[in-house]
Amino acid sequence: MPSITYVHPNGERQTVEVKSGTSVMQAAMAEGISGIVAECGGSAMCATCHVYVDPEFVEHVPDVQEIEDEMLECAASERRESSRLSCQLVVSDEMDGLVVHLPETQV
Amino acid sequence: MVEAKTDSKVPVVDKDPFDLGILADPFDFHEELREAGPVVWLEQYRLWGLGRYENVHATLNDWETFCSSAGVGISNFRKEKPWREPSILLEKDPPEHTRARSIMTKVLSPVAVRKLRSDFETAAEKIVDEVIQRGEFDAATDLAEAFPTKVFPDAVGLTAHEREYLLRYGNIAFNAFGPRNSLFEASMAEAPEVSEWIIDKCRREALSEHGFGAQIFAHADQGEITEHEAGMLVRSLLTAGLDTTVNGIGCALRSLAANPEQWQILRNNPSLVRNVFDETLRYDSPVQTFFRTTTREVEVEGVKLGEGEKVLMFLSAANRDPRRWENPHDFDIQRKATGHVAFGSGIHGCVGQMVARLEAEVLLSALLKRVKTLELTSEPTVKLNNTTRGWAHIPVSVTAA
Ligand code: HEM
Ligand code: FES
Numbered sequence: 001m002p003s004i005t006y007v008h009p010n011g012e013r014q015t016v017e018v019k020s021g022t023s024v025m026q027a028a029m030a031e032g033i034s035g036i037v038a039e040c041g042g043s044a045m046c047a048t049c050h051v052y053v054d055p056e057f058v059e060h061v062p063d064v065q066e067i068e069d070e071m072l073e074c075a076a077s078e079r080r081e082s083s084r085l086s087c088q089l090v091v092s093d094e095m096d097g098l099v100v101h102l103p104e105t106q107v
Numbered sequence: 108m109v110e111a112k113t114d115s116k117v118p119v120v121d122k123d124p125f126d127l128g129i130l131a132d133p134f135d136f137h138e139e140l141r142e143a144g145p146v147v148w149l150e151q152y153r154l155w156g157l158g159r160y161e162n163v164h165a166t167l168n169d170w171e172t173f174c175s176s177a178g179v180g181i182s183n184f185r186k187e188k189p190w191r192e193p194s195i196l197l198e199k200d201p202p203e204h205t206r207a208r209s210i211m212t213k214v215l216s217p218v219a220v221r222k223l224r225s226d227f228e229t230a231a232e233k234i235v236d237e238v239i240q241r242g243e244f245d246a247a248t249d250l251a252e253a254f255p256t257k258v259f260p261d262a263v264g265l266t267a268h269e270r271e272y273l274l275r276y277g278n279i280a281f282n283a284f285g286p287r288n289s290l291f292e293a294s295m296a297e298a299p300e301v302s303e304w305i306i307d308k309c310r311r312e313a314l315s316e317h318g319f320g321a322q323i324f325a326h327a328d329q330g331e332i333t334e335h336e337a338g339m340l341v342r343s344l345l346t347a348g349l350d351t352t353v354n355g356i357g358c359a360l361r362s363l364a365a366n367p368e369q370w371q372i373l374r375n376n377p378s379l380v381r382n383v384f385d386e387t388l389r390y391d392s393p394v395q396t397f398f399r400t401t402t403r404e405v406e407v408e409g410v411k412l413g414e415g416e417k418v419l420m421f422l423s424a425a426n427r428d429p430r431r432w433e434n435p436h437d438f439d440i441q442r443k444a445t446g447h448v449a450f451g452s453g454i455h456g457c458v459g460q461m462v463a464r465l466e467a468e469v470l471l472s473a474l475l476k477r478v479k480t481l482e483l484t485s486e487p488t489v490k491l492n493n494t495t496r497g498w499a500h501i502p503v504s505v506t507a508a
Contacts, residue, residue, distance in 0.1 A: 029446060039381075039464075041446050043456025047217055066209045074217040 002096035006033050007054075009104050018091050024100060025049040025087035035102035042087035047074040048106040049086040054099035058082055061089060061098070077103030117410050118143040123151045124396070124419070125285050131489050133395065133496075134436070137424035145408040152181060152286060154398075154417040155410075158424035160431035160448070162407065166399060166420055168453040173399035173418060175455060176200045180284030180398055180494075183417060190283050190295065191302060195339045197347070197455065204454065207340060210331060211458045214322045220461040223262055227465060230258050231473040239477055239507055243484060246364065246501040251357035254470050259349050262462065263341070264318020265308060272304045277350025278492060284398070285493025309341040319344055344459070352463045354393035354490070354497030355384070356470060361501045362387050362438045364483045369440050377475050383440045384467040388449035390438045392423040395496050397451065422448045423496070479508045 001017045004027055008014075018027040028036045028049075037048035044067050053061055061084065064072070068088045072079050086100065120143055122129065122136060129136045140147060140158035149156045157163050166173045176199055178184040184193060193199070196207045213219070234254050238244045256270050265273075279301060282294035307313060311334070314320035320341045327337040363370045363383070373379055399418045404411065412418070426447045427435040433442070450457035457463070474481070482504055490499040 037445075039385075039445055040456065040460055041448070041450065041452055043450065043452060043454075043458075043460070044212070045215075045217075045456065045458060045460055066205070067212050070209060070212050070216065 002091050002093055002098070004091065004095075005097075005099045006035070006051075007099060007101045008035055009102060020092050022091055023087050024051065024089040024091060024098070025085075027091065028086065035106070036086060037106040038087060040087075044068055044071050044085060044088055047071045047076070047085065050075040050077060050103050050106060051084055051086045051089075051100040052080055052082045052103065053084055053089075054101060055082065057095070057098050060095060064088075075103070076105050076107050117146065117148050119148045119150050120156065121150050124149065124156070124421075125288055125290075125493055127289070127491060130491050130493070130496075133423060134427070137421060137427065140421060141424055141428055146410040146412075149419065152417075152419075154181070154419060155412060156419045156421065158421045158428070160425040160428040163420045163422060163425035163448055164452055166418060167448060167451055167455070170200055170454050172402055172405050174200045174402050175204070175399065177400035177415070178398065181286050181417060181419075183400060183415070185400075185415065190298065191280075192339070194343055194346075195336055196343050196458070201454065207332070207336070208454070208458065210323065210326045211340060211343075213326075214319050215458055215462060217461050219322075220465055223258075223462075223465060224469065226261070227258050227469040228473070230254065231469045235470070235473040235477060239505060242506075243502070243504045246360040246503045247357045247487070247498045248500070250470065250474075251360055251498070251501070252353050255349055255352040255356065255466055258466065259352065259462070262318060263344050263348070264315035264320040265345075266313065266315055267308055269304070272301055273345055273349045274353065275301045276305045277346060277495075280346045281350065281394075281492050281494040283493075284396075288493070290491060290493050305342060305345055306338075309338040309345065311337070314341070347457075348459050348462065350495060350497075351393055351459075352466050354495050355388060355463060356467055357498045357501060358391040358393055358496070359384055359387040359467060359471065360481075360503070361483075361487050361498050362391055364481050364501065364503050365487075366438050367480065367482060369438060370481050373440055373471075374475060374479070377472065379440050380468050380471050380475065381464060382444060383471060384464060385444035385447060386438065386440050386442060387467075389426040389432070389444045389447035391496065392426050392447075392449040393495055393497060394449065394451075395423040396421055396494055422451070477508055478505045480506045 003017050005015045016031045025038050039048045040046035068085050145162050147156045238249050279294040282290045311324045323340045324337045327334050401416045450460045484502045484504050487501040488499045490497040
């Protein structure tokens with residue numbers, strides 16, 4: 001099973017193992033990782049599941065689609081090149097070891 | 108018609124999910140359904156039913172296998188003529204769905220919705236002040252209906268005044284997803300008159316220059332959709348956006364009035380107000396069910412579903428599945444309620460949910476500031492519909508804070 005590491009703004013790291021096909025948001029919710037709100041439950045409607053993909057992995061994640069792109073504009077923390085909605089980031093075996101950074105705030 | 112299920116391993120449920128008695132109080136039936144198995148055969152209508160969270164959630168998130176373009180009601184559009192022109196959002200699959208959806212995502216985005224807050228607050232305060240002076244009132248009609256009926260059509264940019272047509276249209280559309288029972292027939296009888304009114308109000312000329320409607324038409328000006336499609340998207344808003352929030356806010360008020368200790372918890376911690384709404388939607392889901400149609404043969408939990416078969420997803424049963432929720436039948440505003448499927452999930456997940464959430468938050472906040480106790484004075488009466496759940500009357504008394 002691929003693993004994902006969530007890095008909190010204070011530098012604390014949490015690593016979890018997830019089944020392929022799970023989103024980075026769902027994995028965080030299942031593990032009770034704070035820092036992701038996910039108010040809309042993954043319908044790309046709330047922008048409260050924002051993460052920054054670690055530079056090392058930016059190449060390895062699928063591209064941002066149109067609706068996600070639109071919604072990232074609504075995120076509460078600054079949008080960067082590496083910004084993603086974690087609900088739209090579905091984990092595959094190739095993404096094993098993925099590191100995502102949590103933003104200062106989601107709301 | 109689907110062949111009778113000969114496979115004896117598949118649990119068969121004989122009861123009619125759209126029986127008026129079950130619609131009025133569905134929770135025991137939902138339990139029966141969940142406990143019968145992950146996939147059940149609903150003999151009455153000869154189609155599949157899903158009542159467990161995991162299966163409902165998975166089905167909502169697999170549009171390639173479980174499509175919406177054959178209709179999200181019991182009627183199969185491939186075999187029967189739809190009662191109205193199908194929605195270009197709700198009743199479409201990608202790629203057509205994506206095109207309409209990305210426009211609606213822009214129009215109804217969190218940033219767009221935030222701009223409505225102060226207008227909503229002013230309206231909420233006025234309505235709440237008025238009922239508090241009376242002390243006793245009907246929380247269903249005087250708050251849950253009055254508030255969205257004022258603010259939502261304004262937000263869309265509707266200039267017409269006969270707003271009862273909107274509630275009637277929502278009621279018709281949601282009854283029409285169900286089977287041809289007495290609710291369906293009554294709705295179809297009034298459909299021609301009400302539909303004509305609605306279609307007329309979806310025209311560019313019938314809408315104000317500000318509002319969601321005008322913004323949708325701006326996308327037609329950009330050439331992204333046709334004029335007709337823009338009108339269809341306005342129709343989506345008018346169908347899906349009013350009845351649902353009226354019912355949702357009513358369910359919240361009823362749940363709070365019936366659980367006074369939860370009202371006190373909320374008074375002590377008003378920051379729970381957004382969570383109250385999610386817990387309400389989980390506990391008393393305003394949209395109870397939606398259908399999908401299989402695009403291929405598929406095996407679910409060891410059961411073979413054929414191609415082109417209807418699957419009924421019980422959102423409300425999933426939201427009280429003990430496999431997913433602790434003490435699912437308790438209304439607990441402090442639980443983490445996000446993840447419920449009351450707004451659906453996946454690509455069709457409610458595009459208007461930020462509007463719905465704002466309405467609920469603003470109205471409940473206005474009430475919280477002014478009201479110390481909120482109590483039922485007699486039993487609320489339920490409103491029957493084939494798809495939605497809501498309250499016709501919620502008699503309450505309040506004491507001012
Ligand atoms: C508490 C209130 C509401 C509830 C419970 C609710 C529920 C739902 C559900 C369950 C779906 C998914 C349908 C499916 O999967 O087939 C949905 C979709 C939709 N909702 Fe809502 N809704 C609410 C409020 C609103 C509001 C306020 C609007 C408009 C501003 C709206 C507009 C829509 C539209 C246009 C769709 C279709 C989206 C698509 O197919 O991509 N809803 N809603
Ligand atoms: S969970 Fe709402 S946008 Fe990702």
